[in-house]
Amino acid sequence: MRIFLLEDDELLFEIIEEFLLEKGYKLKACRDGLEAEEILLHQKFDLLLLDVQVPSLNGFELLKSLRALSDKTPAIFITALNSSKDLKYGFEIGGDDYIKKPFDLDELEARIENIKKHHHLSHSIEISQSLSFECNQCVLYDREKQLKIALTQKESAILLFFLSHPNQILSIQEIMNNIWAYDYAPSESTLRSYIKNLRRYLGFERISNIKGVGYRFNTI
Template structure:
């Protein structure tokens, strides 16, 4: 089982993340200070670290710095109540793989975690997905259409990734909800349709075909 280390000293937030990640099928372990976070993360027993910046004993930036100086390549998603641009830049330049400002929706955290775990699974994993003029770099999170750069939100990125990993395959709304949003299908929800519409606006409507009564399929424009 994929196991995620959560370094968070606010009990309510830690419980919130732990409950959601366990429901999504992950194993979890919570620590509440930076020294414990460093010790556990350095053990090699975890697949990803969700790291709060404002930890006691050692802050998240220092934990990040020490881990990277030890040449640990554990994926790290940093979380903080501070949303200043300088903090985001400091985290990413310090070696964090992603950065979330509090408060955040659990679904957004889950999408970021899934994005960061997939390239790390196994050696030689694909880091660039391409199909019919679409290109998605999983490491830099950059997308392009026929050479033109496209800005995607975290959820749009995760949704496009699903389509690019299954080109020409019909993906049901239930499958997309489970893989991208991380919760069971709600027949009254139209969130998939909304985000497909967003992608069509950015990538071209002809690239995502509707399969009536089922879902959507990524096709090559003809």
């Protein structure tokens, strides 16, 4: 699971960063709102952790801008603001949760787990009446054929990325940036090979090739 963190308090930044990495999450983080906006316009994540009071562009306005671009990535605000007006505004502009400073890391973990549950970011995801994907085990279950199909780590990551962005056209660069964000990116032919395998497992109509652009995962 890929998490983006925006936090300008250096000590809290380091504490959250260390905690999330120890929990096995992939993390990208920054301390400035405009820098965060530039990153989020070009890379996709499974969850956003956004401090509100940061330099250049505050977390509220950042998420408001992303939602205007139809970015539905789940977001948790982290902030010292504690008025009911701020809380209401955070939810009105598309926030999924709101954690007030100071907080315990166990509370942060619980809120992340709740987001994962409600947005199907881990555990079993139903793809169709006969197909489901067990994220933690990297296994596709075909109930109709009574098959268990073991996917590679990269096949699983690509499938989960598609499932997190259904019916959206994703460019080849977007997919590469997110799946290989912390690794050396392969050639486009390697990506095509992974997607070819997924099509074979899921049915060729499930993933459309948008010529000259990228791919779209169809919820049919």
